Amino acid sequence: MKRVNVILSFVNHYKYLIVIVGGFLVVGVLDENSFMKRVQLEWQISDLKEDINKYKSLNEINTKKLRELKRNPSAIKKIARENYFMKADDEDIFVLSDDPKTEQPQSTNEATQ
Secondary structure: OHHHHHHHHHHHHOHHHHHHHHHHHHHHHHOOOOHHHHHHHHHHHHHHHHHHHHHHHHHHHHHHHHHHHHHOHHHHHHHHHHHHOOOOOOOOOOOOOOOOOOOOOOOHHHHHO
């Protein structure tokens, strides 16, 4: 009984502080519309805005390429040659790679000779 009286006197003495701290916890952390949730949503909005800007620039680039293809028939040949390695009958294609060459291990017959 003595402990209950101590707890009740503590709560009675600090009731406004307890209510304020509880309110801040609910509004700041626990609620569906909490401050933390709002910050997370702001970060998500900024990421999505960056994606929008990226896709707008890609759209502009692709629109320019499409206009060029519609205006200039030789652009189709250029794209076919660069991207799809197509060639005319009198041409040869050389594909150069920047990939590092991996060395293959020598067989035991070649090492002993």
